[in-house]
Amino acid sequence: MSRFSGQVSNSKQKPRTGVLVTNLGSPGEPTPGALRRYLAEFLSDPRVVEIPRLVWLIILHGIILRVRPAKSAKLYQSIWTEQGAPLVVITQKQKDKIAARLTEQYGDDVLVDFAMRYGKPSIASALQKFQQAGVDNIIVLPLYPQYAGPTTGSTFDAVTAEVKRWRWVPSLHFLSSYHDNPGYIDALANTVREHIAAHGKPDKLVLSYHGMPKAFQEWGDPYYDFCDKTTQLLVAELGLGQDDYLMTFQSRFGKAEWLQPYTDVTLESLPEKGDKHIAIMSPAFSADCLETLEELESENREIFMEAGGEKYHYIAALNDRDDHIEMLTGLVNPLITKR
Numbered sequence: 001m002s003r004f005s006g007q008v009s010n011s012k013q014k015p016r017t018g019v020l021v022t023n024l025g026s027p028g029e030p031t032p033g034a035l036r037r038y039l040a041e042f043l044s045d046p047r048v049v050e051i052p053r054l055v056w057l058i059i060l061h062g063i064i065l066r067v068r069p070a071k072s073a074k075l076y077q078s079i080w081t082e083q084g085a086p087l088v089v090i091t092q093k094q095k096d097k098i099a100a101r102l103t104e105q106y107g108d109d110v111l112v113d114f115a116m117r118y119g120k121p122s123i124a125s126a127l128q129k130f131q132q133a134g135v136d137n138i139i140v141l142p143l144y145p146q147y148a149g150p151t152t153g154s155t156f157d158a159v160t161a162e163v164k165r166w167r168w169v170p171s172l173h174f175l176s177s178y179h180d181n182p183g184y185i186d187a188l189a190n191t192v193r194e195h196i197a198a199h200g201k202p203d204k205l206v207l208s209y210h211g212m213p214k215a216f217q218e219w220g221d222p223y224y225d226f227c228d229k230t231t232q233l234l235v236a237e238l239g240l241g242q243d244d245y246l247m248t249f250q251s252r253f254g255k256a257e258w259l260q261p262y263t264d265v266t267l268e269s270l271p272e273k274g275d276k277h278i279a280i281m282s283p284a285f286s287a288d289c290l291e292t293l294e295e296l297e298s299e300n301r302e303i304f305m306e307a308g309g310e311k312y313h314y315i316a317a318l319n320d321r322d323d324h325i326e327m328l329t330g331l332v333n334p335l336i337t338k339r
């Protein structure tokens, strides 16, 4: 038995492109047991937590995985849908819509699938399906607009861990970041314009990105700069002035310093400065998930209102909006092998 896997008939099949869209992943169900498995996989990833291995594994298994699963399960229960975890359900819809557009153009020369970095469906299983279908050109599109080591970098690790076992390594395109793509900025701007048309102009538009340990930035991770670039392009597109918006970072984890300013601390301080009507959005999430539906919609709303805020509106992620799907399809289209 060889250590490399392959399809004997591959070389005689019609050449095909496989497009794989990925996101972070969610637990299989909103229970403490499922959360323990999910968090164990996620938080054992050395791209996500960079504490010396042995020390971290003792903290993770000795403390975090005993306490956090029950707490997180409750949060997931509050956002769970009949179809499952919102992040997975929305990613599947995005995949279906991208597939519909590409199939119209390329027929069965293109296969489109989706996978999750943690949990199911796994990146390895989706790539194996491509291998079995005789795909000779693979395009991986992680649905994180701003590259970060813990997300996009980790997705690359999972892709290469699978493909390095293949006898025949196909052409491989990895889309690393689209934080400054004009179609992405336009789609974000459209959601803000639609929001303002329905609810009026807020005192502040808060752009709340998922956080990351500050040390990662100091060690060379471009995530902060890419978030800043997205912010600058978006506010320019909207014609906003310095006093009209704020860029903040949410979802802190652990005791170390994360990127600042923190979303919750900022929201608490706004009403006393006279900013009582805010609209908040998170350009770092291509799909609504726990961090938006629970943390932004619920937790942070409560913080703002309790501090004296009057109007708090969450602007949904781009999800499966047409302008978003159009932009994502446009990212992969030039990389498809034309025959």
Ligand SMILES: C=CC1=C(C)c2cc3[nH]c(cc4nc(cc5[nH]c(cc1n2)c(C)c5CCC(=O)O)C(CCC(=O)O)=C4C)c(C)c3C=C
Binding pocket: 024, 025, 026, 027, 043, 048, 049, 072, 085, 087, 144, 148, 150, 151, 210, 211, 212, 213, 223, 251, 253, 284, 285, 288, 289, 290, 291
């Ligand atoms: C522990 C460190 C973490 C880093 C670094 C981190 C970076 C990071 N994450 C996202 C996107 C998502 N994160 C989500 C959930 C989530 N993130 C962390 C921790 C880190 N993230 C945890 C522990 C969790 C799980 C939730 C919990 O138990 O509280 C999600 C949502 C998943 C879902 O199922 O809905 C997303 C999406 C980015 C973009 C990022 C960038 C630096």
Ligand SMILES: [Fe+2]
Binding pocket: 210, 251
């Ligand atoms: Fe996260």
Ligand SMILES: [Fe+2]
Binding pocket: 251, 290, 291, 295
């Ligand atoms: Fe969170």
